[in-house]
Amino acid sequence: MMEDKITIKKLNLYYSDFHALHDINVHIQKNEITAFIGPSGCGKSSLLRSLNRMNDLVEGCRIDGSIKLDGTDIYNGDLDVTVLRQRVGMVFQRPNPFPMSVYDNVAYGPRIHGITEKKELDEIVETSLKQAAIWDDLKDRLKKSALGLSGGQQQRLCIARALAVKPEVLLMDEPTSALDPISTSKIEELALELKKNYTIVIVTHNMQQAVRISDKTGFFLLGDLVEFGETDQLFSMPKDERTEKYITGRFG
Amino acid sequence: MRTRFDKELDHLHEAMEEIGQLCKESISESTDALFTGNYHKAEDTINLHHRIHKAERDIEETCLRLLMEQQPVATDLRIISASLKAVYDLERIGEIGADIAELILKEHLSDANDMLNLKSMSQIATCMVNDAVTALANQNVELAKAVIDRDDQVDEGFGKAKAFLIDNFNKDGNPEYLINLMMVAKYFEKIGDHAVNIAKWSLFVTTGKTGR
Numbered sequence: 001m002m003e004d005k006i007t008i009k010k011l012n013l014y015y016s017d018f019h020a021l022h023d024i025n026v027h028i029q030k031n032e033i034t035a036f037i038g039p040s041g042c043g044k045s046s047l048l049r050s051l052n053r054m055n056d057l058v059e060g061c062r063i064d065g066s067i068k069l070d071g072t073d074i075y076n077g078d079l080d081v082t083v084l085r086q087r088v089g090m091v092f093q094r095p096n097p098f099p100m101s102v103y104d105n106v107a108y109g110p111r112i113h114g115i116t117e118k119k120e121l122d123e124i125v126e127t128s129l130k131q132a133a134i135w136d137d138l139k140d141r142l143k144k145s146a147l148g149l150s151g152g153q154q155q156r157l158c159i160a161r162a163l164a165v166k167p168e169v170l171l172m173d174e175p176t177s178a179l180d181p182i183s184t185s186k187i188e189e190l191a192l193e194l195k196k197n198y199t200i201v202i203v204t205h206n207m208q209q210a211v212r213i214s215d216k217t218g219f220f221l222l223g224d225l226v227e228f229g230e231t232d233q234l235f236s237m238p239k240d241e242r243t244e245k246y247i248t249g250r251f252g
Numbered sequence: 253m254r255t256r257f258d259k260e261l262d263h264l265h266e267a268m269e270e271i272g273q274l275c276k277e278s279i280s281e282s283t284d285a286l287f288t289g290n291y292h293k294a295e296d297t298i299n300l301h302h303r304i305h306k307a308e309r310d311i312e313e314t315c316l317r318l319l320m321e322q323q324p325v326a327t328d329l330r331i332i333s334a335s336l337k338a339v340y341d342l343e344r345i346g347e348i349g350a351d352i353a354e355l356i357l358k359e360h361l362s363d364a365n366d367m368l369n370l371k372s373m374s375q376i377a378t379c380m381v382n383d384a385v386t387a388l389a390n391q392n393v394e395l396a397k398a399v400i401d402r403d404d405q406v407d408e409g410f411g412k413a414k415a416f417l418i419d420n421f422n423k424d425g426n427p428e429y430l431i432n433l434m435m436v437a438k439y440f441e442k443i444g445d446h447a448v449n450i451a452k453w454s455l456f457v458t459t460g461k462t463g464r
Contacts, residue, residue, distance in 0.1 A: 207325070235326065
Protein backbone atom coordinates (compact mmCIF):
# COMPACT_ATOMS: atom_id res chain seq x y z
CA MET A 1 0.00 0.00 0.00
CA MET A 2 1.46 3.34 -1.06
CA GLU A 3 1.64 6.11 1.48
CA ASP A 4 -0.34 9.32 1.05
CA LYS A 5 1.82 12.39 1.49
CA ILE A 6 -1.02 14.76 0.75
CA THR A 7 -4.69 13.85 0.86
CA ILE A 8 -7.17 16.24 -0.74
CA LYS A 9 -10.80 15.59 0.14
CA LYS A 10 -13.93 17.28 -1.17
CA LEU A 11 -12.01 20.45 -1.86
CA ASN A 12 -13.94 23.43 -3.19
CA LEU A 13 -12.19 26.68 -3.95
CA TYR A 14 -13.83 30.03 -4.62
CA TYR A 15 -12.48 33.36 -5.79
CA SER A 16 -15.26 35.56 -4.38
CA ASP A 17 -18.33 34.38 -6.37
CA PHE A 18 -16.36 32.27 -8.82
CA HIS A 19 -16.37 28.58 -7.98
CA ALA A 20 -12.91 27.58 -9.29
CA LEU A 21 -12.57 24.00 -8.03
CA HIS A 22 -15.42 21.53 -7.51
CA ASP A 23 -15.24 18.70 -5.01
CA ILE A 24 -11.66 17.65 -5.70
CA ASN A 25 -10.40 14.37 -4.26
CA VAL A 26 -6.74 13.44 -4.85
CA HIS A 27 -4.24 11.23 -3.11
CA ILE A 28 -0.69 12.42 -3.66
CA GLN A 29 1.71 9.68 -2.81
CA LYS A 30 5.10 9.92 -1.21
CA ASN A 31 8.15 9.82 -3.47
CA GLU A 32 6.08 10.11 -6.59
CA ILE A 33 5.73 12.82 -9.18
CA THR A 34 2.12 13.85 -9.65
CA ALA A 35 1.31 15.99 -12.69
CA PHE A 36 -1.71 18.26 -13.11
CA ILE A 37 -2.69 19.02 -16.69
CA GLY A 38 -5.55 20.88 -18.32
CA PRO A 39 -6.32 24.00 -20.35
CA SER A 40 -5.65 27.46 -18.91
CA GLY A 41 -8.17 28.41 -16.27
CA CYS A 42 -9.08 24.81 -15.40
CA GLY A 43 -8.03 25.21 -11.78
CA LYS A 44 -4.84 23.14 -11.74
CA SER A 45 -2.60 25.99 -10.57
CA SER A 46 -5.21 27.04 -8.00
CA LEU A 47 -5.06 23.55 -6.56
CA LEU A 48 -1.26 23.54 -6.58
CA ARG A 49 -1.17 26.87 -4.79
CA SER A 50 -3.60 25.70 -2.14
CA LEU A 51 -1.20 22.89 -1.22
CA ASN A 52 1.03 25.38 0.61
CA ARG A 53 -1.64 28.02 1.20
CA MET A 54 -0.32 30.44 -1.37
CA ASN A 55 -3.96 31.28 -2.08
CA ASP A 56 -4.22 32.85 1.37
CA LEU A 57 -2.66 35.90 -0.25
CA VAL A 58 -5.41 36.16 -2.88
CA GLU A 59 -8.26 38.42 -1.84
CA GLY A 60 -11.66 36.77 -1.86
CA CYS A 61 -10.20 33.26 -2.02
CA ARG A 62 -11.75 30.73 0.29
CA ILE A 63 -11.85 26.98 0.39
CA ASP A 64 -13.83 24.22 2.02
CA GLY A 65 -13.04 20.56 2.27
CA SER A 66 -9.69 19.37 3.53
CA ILE A 67 -6.06 19.09 2.54
CA LYS A 68 -3.97 16.92 4.81
CA LEU A 69 -0.18 16.74 4.90
CA ASP A 70 0.88 13.48 6.56
CA GLY A 71 -2.59 13.35 8.08
CA THR A 72 -2.59 16.90 9.49
CA ASP A 73 -5.11 19.34 8.05
CA ILE A 74 -3.12 22.27 6.67
CA TYR A 75 -6.04 24.72 6.87
CA ASN A 76 -7.79 23.76 10.08
CA GLY A 77 -5.09 21.92 11.98
CA ASP A 78 -2.33 23.14 14.21
CA LEU A 79 0.12 23.55 11.38
CA ASP A 80 1.69 27.01 11.25
CA VAL A 81 1.76 28.48 7.74
CA THR A 82 5.49 29.23 7.97
CA VAL A 83 6.18 25.63 8.91
CA LEU A 84 3.84 24.45 6.15
CA ARG A 85 5.72 26.48 3.52
CA GLN A 86 9.03 25.15 4.84
CA ARG A 87 7.72 21.61 4.45
CA VAL A 88 6.02 22.29 1.11
CA GLY A 89 8.28 24.36 -1.13
CA MET A 90 7.47 25.91 -4.47
CA VAL A 91 9.22 26.56 -7.77
CA PHE A 92 7.56 28.98 -10.17
CA GLN A 93 7.12 29.27 -13.92
CA ARG A 94 9.69 32.02 -14.37
CA PRO A 95 12.94 31.66 -12.48
CA ASN A 96 12.82 34.31 -9.75
CA PRO A 97 16.22 34.52 -8.07
CA PHE A 98 16.60 37.32 -5.53
CA PRO A 99 18.85 40.17 -6.64
CA MET A 100 21.74 38.94 -4.54
CA SER A 101 24.61 36.47 -4.82
CA VAL A 102 24.15 32.80 -5.64
CA TYR A 103 25.22 31.94 -2.09
CA ASP A 104 22.82 34.38 -0.44
CA ASN A 105 19.93 33.13 -2.57
CA VAL A 106 20.36 29.61 -1.25
CA ALA A 107 21.20 30.72 2.30
CA TYR A 108 18.18 33.04 2.45
CA GLY A 109 15.67 30.49 3.71
CA PRO A 110 17.95 28.83 6.29
CA ARG A 111 18.93 32.28 7.63
CA ILE A 112 15.25 33.19 8.05
CA HIS A 113 14.81 29.96 9.95
CA GLY A 114 17.56 31.06 12.32
CA ILE A 115 20.71 29.43 11.02
CA THR A 116 23.61 31.87 11.30
CA GLU A 117 26.74 29.78 11.65
CA LYS A 118 28.84 30.10 8.49
CA LYS A 119 30.04 26.51 8.44
CA GLU A 120 26.49 25.17 8.61
CA LEU A 121 25.28 27.60 5.94
CA ASP A 122 28.23 26.65 3.70
CA GLU A 123 27.21 23.03 4.02
CA ILE A 124 23.54 23.73 3.27
CA VAL A 125 24.45 25.83 0.21
CA GLU A 126 26.76 23.14 -1.15
CA THR A 127 24.33 20.27 -0.51
CA SER A 128 21.37 22.15 -1.98
CA LEU A 129 23.27 23.18 -5.10
CA LYS A 130 24.51 19.61 -5.52
CA GLN A 131 20.96 18.25 -5.15
CA ALA A 132 19.81 20.73 -7.77
CA ALA A 133 22.61 19.46 -10.04
CA ILE A 134 24.14 22.89 -10.41
CA TRP A 135 27.05 22.81 -7.93
CA ASP A 136 29.67 22.16 -10.61
CA ASP A 137 28.38 25.10 -12.68
CA LEU A 138 28.30 27.53 -9.77
CA LYS A 139 30.88 26.48 -7.18
CA ASP A 140 33.34 29.11 -8.42
CA ARG A 141 30.66 31.79 -8.77
CA LEU A 142 29.01 31.66 -5.37
CA LYS A 143 29.64 35.34 -4.69
CA LYS A 144 28.48 36.49 -8.13
CA SER A 145 24.99 37.87 -8.68
CA ALA A 146 22.35 35.24 -9.42
CA LEU A 147 20.85 37.57 -11.99
CA GLY A 148 23.81 36.94 -14.29
CA LEU A 149 22.98 33.26 -14.68
CA SER A 150 21.21 31.74 -17.69
CA GLY A 151 17.48 31.00 -17.38
CA GLY A 152 18.08 27.28 -16.91
CA GLN A 153 20.75 27.91 -14.25
CA GLN A 154 18.47 30.40 -12.50
CA GLN A 155 15.68 27.83 -12.35
CA ARG A 156 17.97 25.18 -10.89
CA LEU A 157 19.21 27.80 -8.41
CA CYS A 158 15.57 28.41 -7.42
CA ILE A 159 15.15 24.67 -6.93
CA ALA A 160 18.31 24.68 -4.76
CA ARG A 161 16.85 27.61 -2.80
CA ALA A 162 13.64 25.65 -2.26
CA LEU A 163 15.62 22.58 -1.15
CA ALA A 164 17.77 24.58 1.29
CA VAL A 165 15.05 24.62 3.94
CA LYS A 166 14.74 20.82 3.70
CA PRO A 167 11.17 20.56 2.44
CA GLU A 168 9.29 17.28 2.06
CA VAL A 169 7.14 18.29 -0.89
CA LEU A 170 8.15 20.34 -3.90
CA LEU A 171 5.44 22.11 -5.90
CA MET A 172 6.43 23.09 -9.42
CA ASP A 173 4.24 25.45 -11.41
CA GLU A 174 5.19 25.04 -15.10
CA PRO A 175 8.86 25.04 -14.10
CA THR A 176 10.23 24.66 -17.63
CA SER A 177 7.85 26.72 -19.75
CA ALA A 178 10.38 29.57 -19.94
CA LEU A 179 13.37 27.32 -20.60
CA ASP A 180 15.12 25.95 -23.69
CA PRO A 181 15.03 22.19 -24.44
CA ILE A 182 18.42 21.44 -22.84
CA SER A 183 17.52 23.25 -19.61
CA THR A 184 14.11 21.60 -19.69
CA SER A 185 15.64 18.17 -19.93
CA LYS A 186 18.00 18.99 -17.04
CA ILE A 187 15.07 20.04 -14.84
CA GLU A 188 13.16 16.88 -15.81
CA GLU A 189 16.13 14.65 -14.94
CA LEU A 190 16.51 16.57 -11.73
CA ALA A 191 12.85 16.01 -10.83
CA LEU A 192 13.26 12.27 -11.41
CA GLU A 193 16.33 12.28 -9.16
CA LEU A 194 14.64 14.39 -6.47
CA LYS A 195 11.58 12.19 -6.19
CA LYS A 196 13.71 9.61 -4.40
CA ASN A 197 13.77 11.98 -1.40
CA TYR A 198 10.85 14.30 -2.04
CA THR A 199 7.26 14.22 -3.15
CA ILE A 200 6.74 16.35 -6.25
CA VAL A 201 3.61 17.93 -7.67
CA ILE A 202 3.99 19.60 -11.04
CA VAL A 203 1.64 21.69 -13.14
CA THR A 204 2.59 21.52 -16.79
CA HIS A 205 1.21 22.47 -20.19
CA ASN A 206 3.77 20.20 -21.77
CA MET A 207 1.97 16.89 -21.92
CA GLN A 208 5.02 15.00 -23.11
CA GLN A 209 6.72 16.25 -19.97
CA ALA A 210 3.95 14.76 -17.85
CA VAL A 211 4.36 11.48 -19.77
CA ARG A 212 8.14 11.51 -19.32
CA ILE A 213 8.40 12.26 -15.63
CA SER A 214 5.17 11.76 -13.72
CA ASP A 215 3.84 8.64 -12.02
CA LYS A 216 0.27 9.92 -11.73
CA THR A 217 -1.57 12.50 -13.77
CA GLY A 218 -4.73 14.46 -13.07
CA PHE A 219 -6.66 16.09 -15.88
CA PHE A 220 -8.64 19.21 -14.91
CA LEU A 221 -11.37 20.90 -16.89
CA LEU A 222 -13.48 23.89 -15.82
CA GLY A 223 -12.72 23.27 -12.16
CA ASP A 224 -13.43 19.54 -12.24
CA LEU A 225 -10.88 16.80 -11.83
CA VAL A 226 -12.05 14.78 -14.83
CA GLU A 227 -9.63 11.92 -14.49
CA PHE A 228 -6.80 10.95 -12.18
CA GLY A 229 -4.63 7.87 -12.47
CA GLU A 230 -1.42 6.21 -13.55
CA THR A 231 0.25 8.41 -16.17
CA ASP A 232 0.86 5.53 -18.60
CA GLN A 233 -2.77 4.51 -18.40
CA LEU A 234 -4.12 8.04 -18.75
CA PHE A 235 -2.09 8.79 -21.86
CA SER A 236 -2.50 5.44 -23.60
CA MET A 237 -6.07 4.53 -22.65
CA PRO A 238 -7.86 7.43 -20.98
CA LYS A 239 -11.17 6.52 -19.37
CA ASP A 240 -12.99 9.79 -19.97
CA GLU A 241 -13.77 11.05 -23.44
CA ARG A 242 -12.90 14.61 -22.37
CA THR A 243 -9.40 13.49 -21.38
CA GLU A 244 -9.00 11.76 -24.74
CA LYS A 245 -10.09 14.90 -26.57
CA TYR A 246 -7.82 17.19 -24.59
CA ILE A 247 -4.65 15.10 -24.75
CA THR A 248 -5.10 14.38 -28.46
CA GLY A 249 -5.45 18.12 -29.11
CA ARG A 250 -9.10 18.20 -30.06
CA PHE A 251 -9.83 21.04 -27.66
CA GLY A 252 -8.12 23.17 -25.03
CA MET B 253 -7.61 22.36 -34.67
CA ARG B 254 -5.73 19.28 -35.86
CA THR B 255 -6.89 19.09 -39.47
CA ARG B 256 -3.53 18.00 -40.82
CA PHE B 257 -3.07 15.17 -38.32
CA ASP B 258 -6.62 13.93 -38.92
CA LYS B 259 -5.97 13.90 -42.68
CA GLU B 260 -2.80 11.89 -42.11
CA LEU B 261 -4.70 9.40 -39.95
CA ASP B 262 -7.38 9.07 -42.66
CA HIS B 263 -4.63 8.46 -45.16
CA LEU B 264 -3.10 5.78 -42.90
CA HIS B 265 -6.53 4.15 -42.56
CA GLU B 266 -6.94 4.03 -46.35
CA ALA B 267 -3.43 2.66 -46.81
CA MET B 268 -4.12 -0.12 -44.30
CA GLU B 269 -7.35 -1.04 -46.07
CA GLU B 270 -5.51 -1.06 -49.37
CA ILE B 271 -2.72 -3.36 -48.22
CA GLY B 272 -5.36 -5.59 -46.61
CA GLN B 273 -7.15 -5.78 -49.95
CA LEU B 274 -3.90 -6.69 -51.74
CA CYS B 275 -3.26 -9.48 -49.23
CA LYS B 276 -6.72 -10.93 -49.74
CA GLU B 277 -6.13 -10.89 -53.51
CA SER B 278 -2.78 -12.56 -52.99
CA ILE B 279 -4.30 -15.54 -51.21
CA SER B 280 -7.20 -15.95 -53.60
CA GLU B 281 -4.98 -15.67 -56.69
CA SER B 282 -2.48 -18.21 -55.40
CA THR B 283 -5.29 -20.60 -54.43
CA ASP B 284 -6.86 -20.19 -57.86
CA ALA B 285 -3.51 -20.91 -59.49
CA LEU B 286 -3.20 -24.06 -57.42
CA PHE B 287 -6.55 -25.48 -58.44
CA THR B 288 -7.25 -24.08 -61.89
CA GLY B 289 -4.02 -24.55 -63.75
CA ASN B 290 -3.75 -20.84 -64.47
CA TYR B 291 -0.05 -20.05 -64.16
CA HIS B 292 -0.72 -16.37 -64.88
CA LYS B 293 -2.45 -16.15 -61.54
CA ALA B 294 0.70 -17.43 -59.86
CA GLU B 295 2.73 -14.76 -61.62
CA ASP B 296 0.15 -12.16 -60.59
CA THR B 297 0.58 -13.23 -56.97
CA ILE B 298 4.33 -12.67 -57.17
CA ASN B 299 3.74 -9.20 -58.61
CA LEU B 300 1.21 -8.51 -55.88
CA HIS B 301 3.89 -9.22 -53.31
CA HIS B 302 6.07 -6.44 -54.72
CA ARG B 303 3.14 -4.04 -54.34
CA ILE B 304 2.41 -5.30 -50.83
CA HIS B 305 6.05 -4.89 -49.85
CA LYS B 306 6.10 -1.33 -51.14
CA ALA B 307 2.81 -0.55 -49.37
CA GLU B 308 4.30 -1.93 -46.15
CA ARG B 309 7.30 0.38 -46.41
CA ASP B 310 5.10 3.40 -47.13
CA ILE B 311 2.92 2.63 -44.09
CA GLU B 312 5.96 2.14 -41.88
CA GLU B 313 7.34 5.49 -42.99
CA THR B 314 3.99 7.20 -42.38
CA CYS B 315 3.71 5.69 -38.88
CA LEU B 316 7.29 6.60 -37.90
CA ARG B 317 6.83 10.12 -39.20
CA LEU B 318 3.55 10.55 -37.29
CA LEU B 319 5.16 9.23 -34.10
CA MET B 320 7.91 11.80 -34.51
CA GLU B 321 5.82 14.78 -35.62
CA GLN B 322 2.69 14.33 -33.56
CA GLN B 323 3.93 12.47 -30.47
CA PRO B 324 0.54 10.77 -30.42
CA VAL B 325 -1.26 9.65 -27.27
CA ALA B 326 -4.46 7.75 -26.46
CA THR B 327 -6.44 6.40 -29.46
CA ASP B 328 -4.06 8.05 -31.93
CA LEU B 329 -1.10 6.26 -30.34
CA ARG B 330 -2.91 2.93 -30.31
CA ILE B 331 -3.98 3.21 -33.96
CA ILE B 332 -0.52 4.18 -35.16
CA SER B 333 1.32 1.53 -33.15
CA ALA B 334 -1.21 -1.16 -34.09
CA SER B 335 -0.82 -0.24 -37.77
CA LEU B 336 2.94 -0.40 -37.46
CA LYS B 337 2.71 -3.90 -35.98
CA ALA B 338 -0.14 -5.26 -38.13
CA VAL B 339 1.47 -4.13 -41.37
CA TYR B 340 4.32 -6.55 -40.67
CA ASP B 341 1.85 -9.45 -40.52
CA LEU B 342 0.12 -8.23 -43.68
CA GLU B 343 3.41 -8.14 -45.53
CA ARG B 344 4.18 -11.67 -44.34
CA ILE B 345 0.84 -12.81 -45.74
CA GLY B 346 1.78 -11.25 -49.09
CA GLU B 347 5.12 -13.01 -48.96
CA ILE B 348 3.49 -16.36 -48.18
CA GLY B 349 1.17 -15.83 -51.18
CA ALA B 350 4.27 -15.32 -53.33
CA ASP B 351 5.92 -18.41 -51.81
CA ILE B 352 2.88 -20.51 -52.70
CA ALA B 353 2.93 -19.07 -56.23
CA GLU B 354 6.63 -19.83 -56.65
CA LEU B 355 6.10 -23.38 -55.49
CA ILE B 356 3.28 -23.80 -58.02
CA LEU B 357 5.46 -22.49 -60.84
CA LYS B 358 8.56 -24.45 -59.87
CA GLU B 359 6.86 -27.76 -59.11
CA HIS B 360 4.06 -27.46 -61.67
CA LEU B 361 1.49 -27.88 -58.92
CA SER B 362 -1.45 -26.38 -60.76
CA ASP B 363 -4.70 -28.27 -61.14
CA ALA B 364 -3.94 -29.82 -57.79
CA ASN B 365 -5.74 -32.75 -56.38
CA ASP B 366 -7.48 -31.64 -53.18
CA MET B 367 -6.77 -34.77 -51.17
CA LEU B 368 -5.31 -32.62 -48.36
CA ASN B 369 -8.43 -30.44 -48.19
CA LEU B 370 -6.40 -27.39 -49.09
CA LYS B 371 -9.44 -25.65 -50.58
CA SER B 372 -11.15 -25.66 -47.25
CA MET B 373 -8.00 -24.46 -45.43
CA SER B 374 -7.57 -21.71 -47.98
CA GLN B 375 -11.19 -20.61 -47.56
CA ILE B 376 -10.89 -20.38 -43.80
CA ALA B 377 -7.55 -18.54 -43.99
CA THR B 378 -8.89 -16.09 -46.58
CA CYS B 379 -11.92 -15.46 -44.44
CA MET B 380 -9.72 -14.89 -41.38
CA VAL B 381 -7.54 -12.36 -43.20
CA ASN B 382 -10.63 -10.65 -44.57
CA ASP B 383 -12.23 -10.34 -41.13
CA ALA B 384 -8.99 -9.38 -39.38
CA VAL B 385 -8.44 -6.54 -41.83
CA THR B 386 -12.06 -5.39 -41.44
CA ALA B 387 -11.83 -5.66 -37.65
CA LEU B 388 -8.69 -3.54 -37.66
CA ALA B 389 -10.18 -0.93 -39.98
CA ASN B 390 -13.47 -0.63 -38.07
CA GLN B 391 -12.26 -1.52 -34.58
CA ASN B 392 -14.74 -4.37 -34.44
CA VAL B 393 -14.10 -6.35 -31.24
CA GLU B 394 -16.49 -9.22 -31.97
CA LEU B 395 -15.08 -9.81 -35.42
CA ALA B 396 -11.51 -9.77 -34.08
CA LYS B 397 -12.39 -12.32 -31.40
CA ALA B 398 -14.07 -14.53 -34.02
CA VAL B 399 -10.87 -14.48 -36.09
CA ILE B 400 -8.83 -15.60 -33.09
CA ASP B 401 -11.31 -18.43 -32.37
CA ARG B 402 -11.31 -19.60 -35.99
CA ASP B 403 -7.58 -20.26 -35.94
CA ASP B 404 -8.34 -23.68 -34.43
CA GLN B 405 -10.09 -24.66 -37.66
CA VAL B 406 -7.00 -23.97 -39.79
CA ASP B 407 -4.84 -25.79 -37.28
CA GLU B 408 -7.23 -28.73 -37.41
CA GLY B 409 -7.08 -28.73 -41.23
CA PHE B 410 -3.31 -28.78 -41.05
CA GLY B 411 -3.41 -31.69 -38.57
CA LYS B 412 -5.67 -33.66 -40.89
CA ALA B 413 -3.44 -32.95 -43.88
CA LYS B 414 -0.45 -34.19 -41.93
CA ALA B 415 -2.28 -37.36 -40.88
CA PHE B 416 -3.25 -38.01 -44.51
CA LEU B 417 0.35 -37.53 -45.57
CA ILE B 418 1.63 -40.02 -43.00
CA ASP B 419 -0.96 -42.63 -44.03
CA ASN B 420 -0.39 -42.28 -47.74
CA PHE B 421 3.27 -41.43 -48.03
CA ASN B 422 4.43 -44.88 -49.09
CA LYS B 423 1.30 -45.91 -50.92
CA ASP B 424 0.94 -45.52 -54.63
CA GLY B 425 1.16 -41.96 -55.83
CA ASN B 426 3.86 -39.35 -55.66
CA PRO B 427 5.53 -38.60 -52.30
CA GLU B 428 7.22 -35.47 -53.66
CA TYR B 429 3.86 -34.14 -54.83
CA LEU B 430 2.37 -34.82 -51.41
CA ILE B 431 5.23 -33.00 -49.70
CA ASN B 432 4.69 -29.97 -51.91
CA LEU B 433 0.98 -29.93 -51.09
CA MET B 434 1.89 -30.31 -47.43
CA MET B 435 4.05 -27.19 -47.71
CA VAL B 436 1.06 -25.31 -49.09
CA ALA B 437 -0.97 -26.55 -46.12
CA LYS B 438 1.71 -25.16 -43.81
CA TYR B 439 1.58 -21.85 -45.66
CA PHE B 440 -2.18 -21.59 -45.10
CA GLU B 441 -1.70 -22.44 -41.45
CA LYS B 442 0.86 -19.60 -41.17
CA ILE B 443 -1.55 -17.19 -42.87
CA GLY B 444 -4.06 -18.07 -40.14
CA ASP B 445 -1.45 -17.17 -37.49
CA HIS B 446 -0.76 -13.80 -39.09
CA ALA B 447 -4.51 -13.10 -39.30
CA VAL B 448 -4.73 -13.83 -35.56
CA ASN B 449 -1.91 -11.33 -34.89
CA ILE B 450 -3.74 -8.67 -36.90
CA ALA B 451 -6.94 -9.40 -34.98
CA LYS B 452 -5.03 -9.00 -31.69
CA TRP B 453 -3.66 -5.62 -32.78
CA SER B 454 -7.18 -4.60 -33.68
CA LEU B 455 -8.25 -5.55 -30.13
CA PHE B 456 -5.35 -3.48 -28.79
CA VAL B 457 -6.75 -0.38 -30.50
CA THR B 458 -10.02 -0.83 -28.61
CA THR B 459 -8.81 -2.19 -25.27
CA GLY B 460 -5.26 -0.83 -24.92
CA LYS B 461 -4.13 -4.33 -23.91
CA THR B 462 -1.35 -6.08 -25.78
CA GLY B 463 -2.14 -9.48 -24.20
CA ARG B 464 -1.19 -12.35 -26.43
